Amino acid sequence: MMTKVAASSARPADPCCLIIFGASGDLTHRLLVPALYNLAASGLLPDAFALIGVARSPSSSEAFRDDLAKSLPKFATRDIDERVVKKLLAYVRYVQGEPDDESTYAQIGQELACIERERSTNGNRLFYLATPPAGFAPIGCHLGQSGLAREQNGAWRRLVVEKPFGTDLASARALNQKLLGILKEDQIFRIDHYLGKETVQNILVLRFANGLFEPIWNRHHIEHVQITVAESLTVGRRGSYYDATGALRDMVPNHLFQLLSLIAMEPPSRFAADAVRAEKAQVLNAVQLQNDAEALRNSVRAQYQDGYVENRPVEAYRKTKDVNPQSTTETYVALRLLIDNWRWAGVPFYLRTGKALRAKQTEVAIKFRQAPIAMFRETPVERLAENFLVIGIQPNECIGLKFNAKIPGPSIAIGGVGMTFNYEDYFETPPSTGYETLIYDCMIGDAILFPRADGIEAGWSVVQPFLDAWRDAGAKGLAAYRAGSDGPAEADQLLARDGHHWRPIA
Numbered sequence: 001m002m003t004k005v006a007a008s009s010a011r012p013a014d015p016c017c018l019i020i021f022g023a024s025g026d027l028t029h030r031l032l033v034p035a036l037y038n039l040a041a042s043g044l045l046p047d048a049f050a051l052i053g054v055a056r057s058p059s060s061s062e063a064f065r066d067d068l069a070k071s072l073p074k075f076a077t078r079d080i081d082e083r084v085v086k087k088l089l090a091y092v093r094y095v096q097g098e099p100d101d102e103s104t105y106a107q108i109g110q111e112l113a114c115i116e117r118e119r120s121t122n123g124n125r126l127f128y129l130a131t132p133p134a135g136f137a138p139i140g141c142h143l144g145q146s147g148l149a150r151e152q153n154g155a156w157r158r159l160v161v162e163k164p165f166g167t168d169l170a171s172a173r174a175l176n177q178k179l180l181g182i183l184k185e186d187q188i189f190r191i192d193h194y195l196g197k198e199t200v201q202n203i204l205v206l207r208f209a210n211g212l213f214e215p216i217w218n219r220h221h222i223e224h225v226q227i228t229v230a231e232s233l234t235v236g237r238r239g240s241y242y243d244a245t246g247a248l249r250d251m252v253p254n255h256l257f258q259l260l261s262l263i264a265m266e267p268p269s270r271f272a273a274d275a276v277r278a279e280k281a282q283v284l285n286a287v288q289l290q291n292d293a294e295a296l297r298n299s300v301r302a303q304y305q306d307g308y309v310e311n312r313p314v315e316a317y318r319k320t321k322d323v324n325p326q327s328t329t330e331t332y333v334a335l336r337l338l339i340d341n342w343r344w345a346g347v348p349f350y351l352r353t354g355k356a357l358r359a360k361q362t363e364v365a366i367k368f369r370q371a372p373i374a375m376f377r378e379t380p381v382e383r384l385a386e387n388f389l390v391i392g393i394q395p396n397e398c399i400g401l402k403f404n405a406k407i408p409g410p411s412i413a414i415g416g417v418g419m420t421f422n423y424e425d426y427f428e429t430p431p432s433t434g435y436e437t438l439i440y441d442c443m444i445g446d447a448i449l450f451p452r453a454d455g456i457e458a459g460w461s462v463v464q465p466f467l468d469a470w471r472d473a474g475a476k477g478l479a480a481y482r483a484g485s486d487g488p489a490e491a492d493q494l495l496a497r498d499g500h501h502w503r504p505i506a
């Protein structure tokens with residue numbers, strides 16, 4: 001029986017007040033407060049902690065606290081301990097106000113003054129923008145103008161911005177410019193909750209804490225890379241948001257590019273925020289920018305049709321509530337990208353993500369070049385198993401290696417086998433929301449897991465040619481796939497052109 005290793009210990013975060021804008025929303029109730037609960041249960045939340053919720057809906061501090069206490073058991077990932085809840089919700093305030101109204105910020109200032117007197121939060125403030133994106137710039141500007149976010153007397157003031165960070169290159173640049181006009185880069189934490197996943201963070205450890213992989217982590221040994229973020233869920237009730245967004249904007253510049261940059265970046269000089277973030281931005285800057293014709297040739301966009309996902313009947317995307325029945329918004333995208341640097345020149349990176357697919361599965365699969373096979377004359381090359389290193393992100397948290405082995409017997413026959421490391425076999429980690437590490441890092445000022453402005457803009461620069469080419473093409477070239485399938489046939493052809501094929505979605 002293997003002994004499991006418990007999660008590593010860390011110090012409690014700095015005393016602080018967390019001010020959540022959009023506090024009446026889904027993110028706050030479903031993820032942020034349960035994550036704060038988990039931090040408190042693990043002893044990582046400071047004793048001197050206070051929470052201010054801000055939203056337009058009428059409520060009071062008492063009603064807001066009751067509302068959080070009631071919703072917490074519904075969304076908690078662990079058994080609830082009332083003592084922890086009491087500690088977490090010991091000091092909760094609610095400010096009702098319009099995000100555009102100066103008086104909202106005056107009220108927040110009054111609450112903060114009170115908290116900082118009574119609660120010894122040392123003037124440290126973490127502002128969290130959990131509103132729709134339209135609120136990000138106006139709230140950021142008001143925080144700047146009101147002086148609430150100005151650092152002084154050794155107190156830190158930080159701003160967390162949720163995704164999506166812009167809807168194209170121009171809007172991402174404009175948002176960066178606005179926020180950087182108010183705050184310093186090291187005060188801004190652009191959150192991508194994918195980076196809260198242990199398996200994603202482990203990519204850095206796998207690559208840079210082992211001598212085994214880095215020497216072969218390049219074009220000489222790697223044939224291609226597949227990054228898959230498959231969802232079995234449909235668009236559901238998010239029709240109006242999704243129809244204006246699509247799979248490319250929703251997933252690629254953030255989640256898929258985070259995975260790509262961790263896989264493809266050069267080793268940073270130090271494990272420190274600026275060194276890591278600079279390398280991540282650098283590799284995104286090296287992704288080849290495509291012209292219109294290349295963008296169309298190297299991408300597939302598609303919508304799901306009627307079908308069955310995990311035995312549930314699913315209606316076509318265009319029949320979804322709040323979706324235009326003639327919509328050309330893609331629910332699936334596959335891209336073929338190249339990285340123009342010495343490590344990766346000529347190695348295709350295939351990215352795919354979509355809704356209503358066969359199963360929920362996020363993984364990075366690295367395909368190594370085939371061995372010279374002259375030795376095994378009786379075993380035709382097609383019969384050799386492919387060498388893949390597969391990093392399972394979710395739901396299977398694992399690392400697997402696929403290779404060839406001799407099938408027992410008097411003759412040389414070769415069969416594909418696999419070795420798999422499953423996280424749960426080795427480590428004891430209580431179920432989490434994925435936001436714990438990120439919120440904790442904001443509270444201790446560790447920005448390693450948060451993209452910088454240049455990284456965000458580099459990502460949008462890569463995506464923009466696809467957005468432009470698709471806009472110009474309209475419905476032409478929009479493919480279809482059956483709900484519950486692995487995606488459209490056109491995505492298979494994208495790889496077949498290079499002699500490759502997707503790994504099946506499990």
Ligand SMILES: NC(=O)c1ccc[n+]([C@@H]2O[C@H](COP(=O)([O-])OP(=O)(O)OC[C@H]3O[C@@H](n4cnc5c(N)ncnc54)[C@H](OP(=O)(O)O)[C@@H]3O)[C@@H](O)[C@H]2O)c1
Pocket residue numbers: 021022023024025026027028031055056057099129130131132133134135162163164193
């Ligand atoms: N929910 C998730 O799982 C999730 C995951 C990742 C990222 N996000 C991001 O997190 C943000 C919040 O998402 P959500 O799901 O919590 O949305 P939501 O349920 O619609 O909540 C939005 C909140 O913002 C307030 N609000 C609405 N319009 C506003 C505006 N124009 N200006 C300021 N406040 C406004 C709403 O309260 P009032 O109407 O009372 O003001 C509500 O409290 C979004 O940017 C989303 O993309 C959400």
